[in-house]
Amino acid sequence: MSKLKAILACTLVSAILLSAPACSAQSSSNPPEKTSPEKVIIDTDIGDDIDDAFAVALALRSPELQILGITTTFGDTETRAKLLDRFLSEAGRPDIPVAAGAPTPPKGTFTQRRYAESGHLAKPSHPDAVAFLLDQIRRNPSQITLLAIGPLMNVGAAIDKDPATFRKLKRVIIMGGSIKRGYGDVGFGPPTPPEPEWNILNDIPSAQKLFAAGVPLFVMPLDATQLKLDEVKRAFLFSQGTPLTDALTLLYHQWGQETPTLFDPMTIAFLVSPTLCPVQPMHIRVDAQGFTRPDPGPPKVPNPPNAQVCLESNPDAFFRFLLPRLATP
Numbered sequence: 001m002s003k004l005k006a007i008l009a010c011t012l013v014s015a016i017l018l019s020a021p022a023c024s025a026q027s028s029s030n031p032p033e034k035t036s037p038e039k040v041i042i043d044t045d046i047g048d049d050i051d052d053a054f055a056v057a058l059a060l061r062s063p064e065l066q067i068l069g070i071t072t073t074f075g076d077t078e079t080r081a082k083l084l085d086r087f088l089s090e091a092g093r094p095d096i097p098v099a100a101g102a103p104t105p106p107k108g109t110f111t112q113r114r115y116a117e118s119g120h121l122a123k124p125s126h127p128d129a130v131a132f133l134l135d136q137i138r139r140n141p142s143q144i145t146l147l148a149i150g151p152l153m154n155v156g157a158a159i160d161k162d163p164a165t166f167r168k169l170k171r172v173i174i175m176g177g178s179i180k181r182g183y184g185d186v187g188f189g190p191p192t193p194p195e196p197e198w199n200i201l202n203d204i205p206s207a208q209k210l211f212a213a214g215v216p217l218f219v220m221p222l223d224a225t226q227l228k229l230d231e232v233k234r235a236f237l238f239s240q241g242t243p244l245t246d247a248l249t250l251l252y253h254q255w256g257q258e259t260p261t262l263f264d265p266m267t268i269a270f271l272v273s274p275t276l277c278p279v280q281p282m283h284i285r286v287d288a289q290g291f292t293r294p295d296p297g298p299p300k301v302p303n304p305p306n307a308q309v310c311l312e313s314n315p316d317a318f319f320r321f322l323l324p325r326l327a328t329p
Contacts, residue, residue: 037066038271039143039170041133043101044264045074045150047083047116048108050255054229054326055149055264056084057244060091061325064272068136068144069097071129074151074202075106081126083116087251090121091244098123099132101154107202112254130157134165141168145271148174148210149264151199156206159213169215173267176200176207177221177284177292179311186226196290197222207286217307219284220270221292224277224313225263233319240327248326262322266313269321276321277313281305 042059046052059065070088072080081100088096116122133154137144146169148155159166178194185192200207211217229237238249252260270277283303285295297303 037064038145039066039068039140040145040147040271041068041136042070043073043129043133043146043148043150043154044070044084045080046072046087047080047110047112048075049263050111050252050257050260051262051264052149053087053112053248053251054260054262054322055147055268056087057091057248057326058265058268058322059147060088060093060244061328062268062272065268067093067096068140069099069132071099071101071133071154072126072150073101073129073154074104075108076110077101077103077129078126079110079113079116082122083112085123086115086119086121087247090247094121097132098126099129100126101129102157104153111256112251115251115254129154130161133158134162137165137168142170145170146172147267147271148172148176149199149267151202152176152206152210153203156203156209159206159209163213166213167215171216171218172210173218173220173271174199174210175220175225175264175267177219177309179221179223179282179284179292179294179309181221181223181226183222183226185222186228194222194291194293197292200286200292201290204286204288204290207290207292211284211286211306218270218279219292219307219309220263220266220277221309221311222263224310225261225266227262227266227313227315227318229260229262229319231259233323237323237326242327242329245326265322266310266318269318270310273321276318277310279308279310282307282309284309 044052077100081098084098088094176199178197182192182195283295283305284307285293
């Protein structure tokens with residue numbers, strides 16, 4: 001009996017000694033709380049220019065994000081959805097839903113059509129983009145960030161169909177607009193005046209609805225997104241040999257031009273690391289020609305801000321953020 005008591009006493013003392021440091025550590029500093037990934041939906045016109053593919057790739061390589069789905073907009077939306085089916089499958093994420101918006105008459109060249117129409121990875125059909133977006137908002141009120149990196153047809157249609165539900169988005173981040181700098185102004189030569197930017201110009205009424213919707217809106221315009229993926233950066237990225245970088249390499253060659261301008265990835269980069277594109281409050285008016293004009297209003301009765309706008313970014317910091325993520329196996 002005495003031996004048993006001794007064993008029990010030793011066991012009890014050991015348990016107390018082992019638990020003491022843990023209790024002391026917990027009382028001195030609580031461990032940091034794990035934040036859940038940001039729920040996002042990406043709305044894209046992938047397949048014409050190449051920057052949409054890089055934006056989707058960056059989202060896939062950002063563990064801070066939970067991609068609830070990707071919707072396609074503008075032009076041949078069903079083929080854009082098939083492109084995403086293949087791209088997501090090759091990147092190891094066929095689980096991400098893809099929905100197609102209403103088609104519109106094509107205005108550009110679908111440069112990556114062969115990629116979209118090749119192979120057996122495309123689904124036979126896709127759900128409606130607007131219905132998908134609104135349903136996800138209802139399921140996740142005030143939790144979803146919408147990343148709109150194409151013309152705003154789906155956005156405008158969602159506002160028209162159910163404005164109350166649309167306002168339950170956590171925020172919208174768009175690549176769009178031209179505030180002080182137009183196309184080709186990368187900060188070295190003579191300034192180029194602002195001009196109608198592609199995503200705004202191709203659905204001006206929807207852009208006007210978005211800026212008036214009352215949803216927290218963050219704008220990445222031409223001023224901050226003319227980011228050139230030069231030859232050295234391409235050589236680094238395309239030599240990685242991962243399924244994702246191989247898919248980007250193929251899409252780049254089908255795009256058929258030399259130096260991509262990565263407009264759209266800044267929306268993803270900003271969401272993950274806002275210091276990459278500092279924003280300032282502004283009141284933006286989208287006029288009938290598609291200009292996004294600052295409209296502060298009279299000094300005594302100023303217009304309240306309707307957007308947070310990034311007017312300048314640091315390209316070096318952006319690419320130091322982007323390239324290692326895309327190169328991750």
